[in-house]
Amino acid sequence: MDAAPSGPVPYPAHWEADVVLADGATAHLRPIAPADADRLVEFYARVSDQSKYYRFFAPYPTLTSRDVSHFTNVDHHDRVALILLVGDDMIAVGRYERVNRTEAEVSFLVEDGHQGRGVGSVLLEHLAQAARERGMRRFVADILPANRKMITVFADAGYTVDNSYEDGVVHVEFEIAPTGTSLEVMAAREHRAEARSIERLLRPRSVAVVGASRSRDKVGQTLVRNLVLSGFTGPVYAVNKEARAVTGLPAYASVRDIPGDVDLAVVAVPADSVTDVVLDCAAKSVHGLVVVSSGFAETGEPVGRARQGELVRLARAHGMRIVGPNCLGIVNTDAEYSLNATLATVLPPPGKVGFFAQSGALGTAILGDGAARGLGLSTFVSAGNRADVSGNDLLQYWRDDPVTEVVLLYLESLGNPRKFSRLSRAVAEVKPVVAVKSGRSTQGVPLGHTVRPIQAPAPALDAMFRQSGVVLVDTISEMFDVAQVLAYQPLPAGRTVAVMGNSGALGLLAADAAVSAGLDVYGDPLSFGAGATADDYRQALASLMAQPDVSSVLVVYAPAVDASSGDDVAQAVADVVAGAAKPVVGTFQGRRGVHGPGAVPSYPTPEEAARALGHATSYAEWRRRSHGTIPAIEGCDPDAAARVAREVLTAAGERADDGVDLGPEGLRALLATYGVELLSMRPAPTLDAALAALDELGGEVVLKATAPRLRHRPDLAAVWRNIDSPAEMRDAWVTMTQTMADPAAAGFVVQPMAPGGVPVVVRAWEDPMFGPVVSFGVSGVATELLGDRSYRIPPLTDRDAAEMVREVKAAALLMGYHGGIMADLKAVEDLVHRMSRMVDDVPLVRAIELSPVLAGESGLAVVNGSARVAPPAGRQDWYTRRLS
Missing domain, CATH: 3.40.50.261 (Succinyl-CoA synthetase domains)
Known part of the structure; x- marks a missing residue:
């Protein structure tokens, strides 16, 4: 909303928020209203003369009725004011007034008894978000040098602040676009406040x-x-x-x-x-x-x-x-x-x-x-x-x-x-x-x-x-x-588990369970018979723990009929485990829990023990590996994407509330804002239109149906490739229209022939509760039937995108399976990043699907796709701290 509103701006109820202050207490933040006149006067009376002087640069003991009217009557666009309430009492107010199209002057006044509680930083975050919604990019402020608290609020916000000193006043300027540093600062403050x-x-x-x-x-x-x-x-x-x-x-x-x-x-x-x-x-x-x-x-x-x-x-x-x-x-x-x-x-x-x-x-x-x-x-x-x-x-x-x-x-x-x-x-x-x-x-x-x-x-x-x-x-x-396991044993350093005990049958069950849990079994299970003593357990366990290739041990103990309680065996195991750097779990007399000496976890069955150890091992692997970084992706312009979406919604008029599907040209324009090129496409509702498209595009082209019901047909009856002459186009047109029940609804288009590649599909959408979601799969009927897709939540690190592309079951098709091509996986990952960024950056983009995308040996071609734009669904934006 960077243009001036055509009429009064409605009260922005979505700016209201419950917030946690630095000391752990809560407060309510909302836009000021004319009905707050008495509340403002009472608040101002409680503020010290020094704080008033810092705000107005002169003694200002009381507010006039004109002041009160001016401060409480704002337009929520060029003049915005947010107040912070505890109970019915106002404890702070922050406001901005637009200076020009992209710049606003910001100011704060905080009741003295509530200073030092992080009030100023909360107000700054929410004012900046409101200003960004109104198309502003920069805040300015004039501060007296003695007002160190306010100078600190700006300096510690994580923005790049420019200070200058002239005529006894510190002039502050900074861009209000969220930065990595400002988000880190906000998250750290949120963490401390909510923990408190x-x-x-x-x-x-x-x-x-x-x-x-x-x-x-x-x-x-x-x-x-x-x-x-x-x-x-x-x-x-x-x-x-x-x-x-x-x-x-x-x-x-x-x-x-x-x-x-x-x-x-x-x-x-x-x-x-x-x-x-x-x-x-x-x-x-x-x-x-x-x-x-x-x-x-x-x-x-x-x-x-x-x-x-x-x-x-x-x-x-x-x-x-x-x-x-x-x-x-x-x-x-x-x-x-x-x-x-x-x-x-x-x-x-x-x-x-x-x-x-x-x-x-x-x-x-x-x-x-x-x-x-x-x-x-x-x-x-x-x-x-x-x-x-x-x-x-x-x-x-x-x-x-x-x-x-x-x-x-x-x-x-x-x-x-x-x-x-x-x-x-x-x-x-x-x-x-x-x-x-x-x-x-x-x-x-x-x-x-x-x-x-x-x-x-x-x-x-x-x-x-x-x-x-x-x-x-x-x-x-x-x-x-x-x-x-996690509370009483160290994390395993690898996936190899040794199995030992006095029952060969239980040992084999334990080994099978370990494999099912994703673990690698070290050799054959070590079994030393039903008559094994505590010393046998002590020596065998110590030997296995000393093996460098063993990362964990699963111990089985099944007492003989005439055996004692087994406490001596438990003590022997505990003696070896004490202080060890490798985890040990057991199936010990059917017990469940961490009773007895050494706190070695025990489970009634080997399957439960192996499953718990498998989870602990997977977590240890996740924790050891690098989780990557969020990469810089060139050519992404959220403002341009938002403009494309708003233009479509404006043109749709009243229909925009339910969302609008983009046509091919709208989709091409939207994708271009994020550096993605959609293959040229010409509608061909008639044979004459198809012939004209062939002449316009030149070279080899494809005639295909784009109706959703016809996509991914196994017999490829909706696609005719390698057309390079009018005669071939007529042949393709006649043949395809004769084989379809309703040719008029097929949505025929003509496109240039794309380079060969493995067809994949990338989807990104806004879940009303979950927020942005992105998915990836190899395109085709099998993927649809089997649900062979990977999912992630933006923002994605480079590791997230790489794993996402490789974890689908059909990923082998991208890696030369049965003599196929080695697809350009980096190009695929880049596309996943761009689509996840788009739905994350631009809430107006409700959903986008690119299918098929042909992943070739060098680069890729986006052949077709769809997108839907709609008014924002009220995403819980974490650019501001708020209690949900």
């Missing part, structure tokens, strides 16, 4: 249970009892309007009445009373809420959904994060806190595993399974309806948490898959992330989760997990199986 917001929940110094009950069978008493019995190190406050004491604790009628500070409130009151509790907690400056109450969006009713939306809005507006509602609670086993703010009475021991689960109903069973295995947890969060705190937030926290070495995620929905992909990859590079995603086959979403379902195919979701280094498993039990 979770830290405030998991490391409270005091807890209030709102809805504490005197009845043993009530949720409120269970919560109080679990907090006290877990040994929580801070004060626990019971809140009950009618009781004077609960389980020996004094009770208070309201959170407001509690004499001390309250960091965390655990809420177990009826759903229609939760809003009042939120307001009480806000008045008490509570940091966060764990809402175990049900009766919200999980009911599937409009009232419940509205109630959940209001809960989140109120809490965030007052600086608080929410776990839940309809959740099990949270746990921190660190002895400094010993927090069990859940309904679960059985917890795993303290350990190295952080666990996020969206299901409240499954939470107790999940914790019980972990406890039975002896799998130690560092922290646990059950998000229930996941109205606010999500797995993304926990990833931010666990990434730097020194206690957590393995992250487990049970996911029922993904609120922001694009962000999840980015964050999970950052975590997986330093510690393992293991996930179960329910509903992968249907992409369904539970009732309580107010997110849109993902429309991308299930393989695309799986590819996103792999691309991010996440270990994706099918069941919660399998997730724990893998965690046992």
Whole structure:
């Protein structure tokens, strides 16, 4: 929207956002409105004289009525103002005013008590995004030299800032296009802020249970009892309007009445009373809420959904994060806190595993399974309806948490898959992330989760997990199986596993299972008979661990009928494993877990042991290898592509809302903006038109049908090649039209003969929830029938594109299979990069498909394709920080 609007610009509701500040508290950002006049006056009265002087370069104690009108009446185009609210109070305002077509002057005013909380950087990010939408490219500002805080905001934003000093004023100028540095700065700030917001929940110094009950069978008493019995190190406050004491604790009628500070409130009151509790907690400056109450969006009713939306809005507006509602609670086993703010009475021991689960109903069973295995947890969060705190937030926290070495995620929905992909990859590079995603086959979403379902195919979701280094498993039990290896054993340095034990039959089963898990077996399984002693195990294991070609060992132990408990064998294995650099797993008397000395993971069957070890090995490989870099691709012009798309939409008028398919010339123009040439194509609805096209194009041409129903026909009846004379064109035309039931609908075109090559197809599209997705496959009926495609989520690294092209089953056809050509894979990868960039850079491009693309020995030819443009679908753009 770089041209002046023809009429009033509607209120830009999509600029509204809940944001997390540097200290972990939340605030609400939105455009200013005329109704904010009184709010602006009250805000200005709280601002110090010094801050006012820095803003206006002169004493300016009060705002006149004309000032107030000017500042609150903006056009949302040339004059934009964003305000930051905590509760009903304005704490900051940032604004820009257009200087010329591409430049605007920017300014900020932050209430003194809220300076140092990262308010200025949040406002700058959102103002820059708004300005980019309005066609501006540059911000300027004049700052007094003494206003060091504001100078720092600009200097630390990651943009290339030009400063000059004249007449006692620092003049600042910078381009506002996102850069690699500015995105890194923003991501780092987002990481620190969101990690801090979770830290405030998991490391409270005091807890209030709102809805504490005197009845043993009530949720409120269970919560109080679990907090006290877990040994929580801070004060626990019971809140009950009618009781004077609960389980020996004094009770208070309201959170407001509690004499001390309250960091965390655990809420177990009826759903229609939760809003009042939120307001009480806000008045008490509570940091966060764990809402175990049900009766919200999980009911599937409009009232419940509205109630959940209001809960989140109120809490965030007052600086608080929410776990839940309809959740099990949270746990921190660190002895400094010993927090069990859940309904679960059985917890795993303290350990190295952080666990996020969206299901409240499954939470107790999940914790019980972990406890039975002896799998130690560092922290646990059950998000229930996941109205606010999500797995993304926990990833931010666990990434730097020194206690957590393995992250487990049970996911029922993904609120922001694009962000999840980015964050999970950052975590997986330093510690393992293991996930179960329910509903992968249907992409369904539970009732309580107010997110849109993902429309991308299930393989695309799986590819996103792999691309991010996440270990994706099918069941919660399998997730724990893998965690046992990753939490208690070193990562394997290779894929070769040695198998040993006292049962030849189990050894063979274990070897077969290892191969099925993608591992290489070292020699034959080592079996030393049912009478093997602890010393036999000790010597054999030590020998295998010393072999340089062995990366891991799978130990089988099946006790004889008259044997002892096998504790001596377990101790022998533990003695060898202690301090070793190679992982060891076992099938030990049918046990599951990490019981006993040495914490060697044990599984009931060899298949489960091998599968867990296979996942750990694949993760270790992913972590060791280079993940590549995002390459610089020349010839990509997002602004030009957006102009082409807007021109098409403008020409379509009212039809544009549903999207518009591009014709051949529109597609050629769009592709040209990203350096891709579409082979010339002339419509040939009649024989005369086909003859004219032959004469115009010259040389050898192709006559073909382009109707979707006729593409990829195995008999190639819709394509006639090597036409170089009018007679051949007449013959081709007559023959093809006679063999088709409806020639008029065939969409005949004439094209120059393309160089030979392997036909491939590249697709890129915008999923309404997932964001941009790109796929690749070898073109043809087999690919369509078998679904032989690879998928990735932009932005792609050079490694992503290379793997994408090579991982389809038909990739051998690009590499000389049965005497075929060696295709130019670099050219194919380049095309994948360009199409993924286009849908990532230009939200107006809803979908694009290039098929067929002939990949030759030197370069490629884009023979045909299609594209659809549509108004932006409200992508969650990560150029600005916001809570989804």
